[in-house]
Amino acid sequence: MSQIDYGQYTVLKYQPSDTGNLIVGILYVVLSLWFFVAAFLSRAKWTLVLPIGAAASAVGFFCRIPLTRYDMSLGLYIVQQMFVVISPAAFFAFNYALFGRWIQTIDPRFSGTGHSSSYASTLPRSDVELASSLAGHDSDKHQYDPMGAQPSGGLMQKSRFSFIPPRLVTRAFVCSDIVTFIVQVAAGGIQATGVQDLVNVGDKLFLAGVAAQGASYVLFSVLITYALVQLVRGRQGSFSSLPAASKKFVIAIALSSLMIIIRSVYRIIEFAQGNDGYLVSQEKYLFGLDAAPLIIAISVWISAHHHHKIASVDDSLIGDADRSGSDRGDADAGQCGGVDEQPQVASRQTPPIAGLFFFPALLSREVHDRVLAQVSDCGYFSLDADEDERGSDDTETTGLGDGKDAYDRSPRNQAMLFARLLPCNAVGQADADNKAGTGYDSAEADDPAADAQACSGLPRWAVELIQHLRQTLMAVADDQLPLDVKQLVFPTSGMLSRQLILNLYRGGEGLASHVDLVNRFADGILLCSFGPSGCGTVMELTHASGKVHQLFLPSGSVLLLSREARYEWKHGIPARSIDLVRSADDPGHVEAIARSIRLSITIRSMLPGADIVGE
Ligand SMILES: O=C(O)CCC(=O)C(=O)O
Ligand SMILES: [Fe+2]
Structure with missing residues (x-):
């Protein structure tokens, strides 16, 4: 196998812009610091994927600065390529995990917040049971056990907001993200061998990884849309009547997802076009269709991580889903509906309202x-x-x-x-x-x-x-x-x-x-x-x-x-x-x-x- 001819293989069809890469790198550093602080304050370890991904992206863009078109270090090229192309997998993973948790917070069936209350209540019942209830028969009462045995607990716990069980959503999509991440790392590794024949294989692998990653994100977007439709239906079909926190979340994840899809489509076309393609020939596409959308995609989470709101974020928006072990008392029961529904505790007494x-x-x-x-x-x-x-x-x-x-x-x-x-x-x-x-x-x-x-x-x-x-x-x-x-x-x-x-x-x-x-x-x-x-x-x-x-x-x-x-x-x-x-x-x-x-x-x-x- 022949060794690669660096000069010929150079995929950089342009001289990378020092300023452009510096600006993108700095933006990623700032975002990374922000999200590190937010993750630290929220004590939600899983949110660290965001600052780590942003830091890795920053490394990728900084590595592009010393690259020159004709005299470049392949090692540096591969490093920047891997960091720039692969790091966003962390952003995808963050959205997957966030969404799964969000569903769990808007669906009170997941709120195993350790109520010591007796659940003198029934679960919603089927139409058949409704009919019998309308006919005057009390149907059997089910004890509501939010974190107990199936179907109320566990990975397969269903939610009306998602046709895939929410906890499964997070795990399945994060797994697919990791697989496509590994495929891309392998692609980068193969290219790093510098063996000419393998470089093409690496390119194809990159394409496969990016395409699979994009496809799973599109499927994920269908889930988001479904959840929104369900949520709005429950509110008499009006988006504006959703609680502010829900509206904010839905808008943020929709914008973030749109940006991620734009970036994925760009990458798929770019890799499909190959080294001689058009998209790879100008750096402005990298900035406009990769860096910018991804920076927007993660920036939408800035406010949700704002340190003033971190307490509520910790418990609801990005709180640890596995709260069954929590020993929070009844006073915390108000978190039951999470970010969407945070119900106040209702009274059985006549409220002080004249008339x-x-x-x-x-x-x-x-x-x-x-x-x-x-x-x-x-x-x-x-x-x-x-x-x-x-x-x-x-x-x-x-x-x-x-x-x-x-x-x-x-x-x-x-x-x-x-x-x-x-x-x-x-x-x-x-x-x-x-x-x-x-x-x-x-x-x-x-x-x-x-x-x-x-x-x-x-x-x-x-x-x-x-x-x-x-x-x-x-x-x-x-x-x-x-x-x-x-x-x-x-x-x-x-x-x-x-x-x-x-x-x-x-x-x-x-x-x-x-x-x-x-x-x-x-x-x-x-x-x-x-x-x-x-x-x-x-x-x-x-x-x-x-x-x-x-x-x-x-x-x-x-x-x-x-x-x-x-x-x-x-x-x-x-x-x-x-x-x-x-x-x-x-x-x-x-x-x-x-x-x-x-x-x-x-x-x-x-x-x-x-x-x-x-x-
Ligand atoms: O279902 C209820 O108790 C409220 C009904 C109501 O407000 C109405 O029909 O105007
Ligand atoms: Fe009314």
Whole structure:
């Protein structure tokens, strides 16, 4: 085998720019120092890949300065080539690891933060189970065990944010990165032999390594996109409603990935074109399509590593995923949702908001189950994921929502019911007819008037529910529910037209924060919660002043919004799979309650004339 002719083999078709390489090298040094400090402060050892990669890149670019086109040291050339081409594998690895950890932080199933709480909760269940729940049966409770045996722990722990288990994502992609890294090192090593025949083999190996590396990054980008789509779906399809930390992360990783892909495409084409190719002939492409994109790709992580934020970064964005051994107590439970969802601990007590009244157990289990059974019989919702959306047969009275309401929910999980000019005394009349005084139980006694009412207005079950609420709320002591508020919701005179919205929430679904339309609905809104006993959801109430209250709405509860609570506070349901709720018995104790199926029935009165609008 012949030894290489340095003069002929020189791939440098240009005289390397001292200034250009110096600037790139210095930028890498600065970034490397920054990330070293950040890694030190965060004590997250794995983040060292970033400063090490940046330092190696700096070495590569500094090595280019002494290179001259015709009189160059092959050793130095190979060194710079290896450092410049191979070091970015560390940047790829950083993104892979970061993404895997991020998924684990936005998916509370991974937050094994050592809660000592009892997990009196159920995991989200299948549609079949939802159907049985709607029919009134509590399905079995699963103990939520975030770091326990499969499926909640381990490498194969699934997440709805990733079609590949997140911990596997990190390991698989980092492994592929290491393999392609080794291929490139081998390529560099082969070229370093200086044996002419092997140099071409080295080139091909470089191409193979870079191409495989780029391909796995493209696959990884599909994963990122999938996670984003899932995240946005859980937020009523709106990117802007994502928490700031999530938005920042998604934008950063998207930009970083775009830059990495640009650089990979450049390298693949460059190696494919070979030594006589165009891209290799001018240094500006190296600066513009390799150095610049890669510097941007890692610079996006500067702010996430900012030392002021390092504490939260350590726990959430880049925290150690293996936190099962942590002995953090309940006080840290707020980290459960990590960077995305960092839920506050919700209360079971009525928040201090004027006009808000909360009755955690107003609906007895019997009444609750009965309403669910009736709603289930009406078939408003399609519970089979494969089934096409289907409406109710009696669409005149129970048409599905048209999505034109203040916030968008699919007809699959929302139904609207309107009563036209339902005289309030009709409800009162039905109430009066029910002389037995056992209320709801005997309301099903044949009552042609109520049946007629149900057909011309609301379905019978809705009339009965309103009637029941009227009875029970009117019976509440005035010091707990002032008379004027009772009369606001259940006026004794005047015509009133009710509107009901049924919202079905599966798993971690939420509802965008809103104020119910002020020019359509009157004051005094009732929110009734249904679902397996012990389960519920957290409602977030936000005021323009920035005040926020998180209230846990258990199944069977009724929330009444009036006056300030109805007009000056927004209400919404954060999308997340697990809520942290302060225990009723022991306020120092926080329970993690997994969301299950939930049906809410919102009962409102239409403002005069508003029932004509939009129909
Ligand atoms: O599901 C809930 O409890 C909230 C429903 C709601 O706010 C609405 O329908 O306007
Ligand atoms: Fe609402």
